[in-house]
Amino acid sequence: KFSQKVENLIADFRELPRDNSMATLHEAYSAEQLFRNILKKYTVKSDIKIESEIIENWPAIVGDTFCMLCTPHKISPDGALIIKVQNSVIRQELFLRKEEFLRQIRHFCPASYIKNIGFSL
DSSP states (O other), X not given: OOOHHHHHHHHHHTTOOOOOOOOOOOOOOOHHHHHHHHHXXXXXXXXXXXXXXXXXXXXXXXXXXXXXXXXXXXXXXXXXXXXXXXXXXXXXXXXXXXHHHHHHHHHHOTTOOOOEEEEEO
């Protein structure tokens, strides 16, 4: 491969059209390498640690009653823990205890940056 300037010089010599595009060619990656690069770029190791701490301490955070009725789903980019619930009645009960759960999360996962709790069915 040659630079675009050299390619255009060769095209002029061969009386072919010049390449005036602004595009540049990059090295091709294998699917495995591309996947690794994406994981490296978008995976935050602290999120994984926080999520595992929450899952590990879930019965203590929400209590034995709610432990079987809801599960932690994900942490949103704005620092909200999204909890999956079975129905709207449970969602309402959990919503009323949201501040208590946030205190428990801070107690069991002091390094967490969770500021809010959201619920999804």
